[in-house]
Amino acid sequence: MTADAGAHPIVAVAEGRDQHAAAVLRAGVGEAPDVDAMPAELDGRLLSSADLRPTDAVLLDRDDPDLTIEMELTGSELDYQWGINGRAMDDPDPFQIEEGQTVRIVFRNASTMWHPMHLHGHTFALDETGARKDTVIVRPDESIAVTFSADNPGQWMVHCHNTYHLEAGMAGVVSYVR
Ligand SMILES: [Cu+2]
Known part of the structure; x- marks a missing residue:
């Protein structure tokens, strides 16, 4: 990956429980994110294996x-x-x-x-x-x-x-x- 300049939250969310771990990736100057900052991507719908379909090649x-x-x-x-x-x-x-x-x-x-x-x-x-x-x-x-x-x-x-x-x-x- 290439990080833009700034301070970026890295968040790992535990499956099956309401806990997470976080770190900050700092690439140049910038305000550190809030300790509870959640990347917007984690707000999306969770993909489950029930959503997945095989392609013909691996059927x-x-x-x-x-x-x-x-x-x-x-x-x-x-x-x-x-x-x-x-x-x-x-x-x-x-x-x-x-x-x-x-x-x-x-x-x-x-x-x-x-x-x-x-x-x-x-x-x-x-x-x-x-x-x-x-x-x-x-x-x-x-x-x-x-x-x-x-x-x-x-x-x-x-x-x-x-x-x-x-x-x-x-x-x-x-x-x-x-
Ligand atoms: Cu086990």
Whole structure:
């Protein structure tokens, strides 16, 4: 970016709670903005993934997957042990897939916290709209199904993108076995 001369607010708004962090980018002289200054852009309508549609080039047929993997997001903020299907990241048993399969993952959040679930090595289509993403927020008590094409052989992590949940166990491995 190129900053115009002046002092500009930089604001990060927390999702799901009424808090924000702010800093000032100073490029030459100018009055510092108010500590509560909010850039006008943050007043707009929030884009949600329900608004997104895939282009034809990335449209994925998700009617008839070869394999469905259930991933229950488990754990609690009380003992701070997080996992997928009750297993932590160091569990040696991966989720097995094969090259060429169309694979559906159903994330079901059985906890009381938000989990932005991320799969490495692929983008997936949200089953609801077909929009392609590599991370999807799964709210408490919510189930979200996503589908991807197994076209990138390897050992790929699937994990919560809140690093403090990842480090406390909410991660697994999607493993190509063929
Ligand atoms: Cu999480």
